[in-house]
Amino acid sequence: MTTRRRFIFMIPASGAVLATACSDQATPPPAAAPEAAPAAAPMAAPPAPEPAAPPAAPQASGSAPMLDEADPAAVALGYVADTTRADKTKYPNHADSQSCANCGLYQGTAGADAGPCPLFAGKQVAAQGWCASYVKKPA
Ligand code: SF4
Helix, strand or coil, X not given: CHHHHHHHHHHHHHHHHHHXXXXXXXXXXXXXXXXXXXXXXXXXXXXXXXXXXXXXCCCCXXXXXXXXXXCHHHHHCCCECCHXXXXXXXXXXXXXXCCHHHECCCCCCCCCCEEECHXXXXXXXXXXXXXXXXXXXXX
């Protein structure tokens, strides 16, 4: 009996505690807000900026695709991957000794099979190639 009575008395008391707790959450005391703001300030520091992505590296000449002879820009300049196949009728000044490798516009490294040419951006031309814009590389 003692336990049951004690339980019955506890119900109103816990209800009062619960009601008080709920009302405290709904309306926090105004004095708590100013204290919380300075404490929260260091926590609200702006996140560190993410490291910027590195600038895109220039595409290595070895990874650029080869210029296709059928490419409209290549056709317009009579480009061939093998200088000996140049149209000698259309380009009478062509000589088989002329090739991209000894052209002043060629940007490939010496001895490489292919390299960039500013006339065909983003593509590689064959070192043994040729086009009508050939200019002898200065000695
Ligand atoms: Fe080759 Fe020179 Fe013509 Fe470029 S300009 S495709 S390097 S011959």
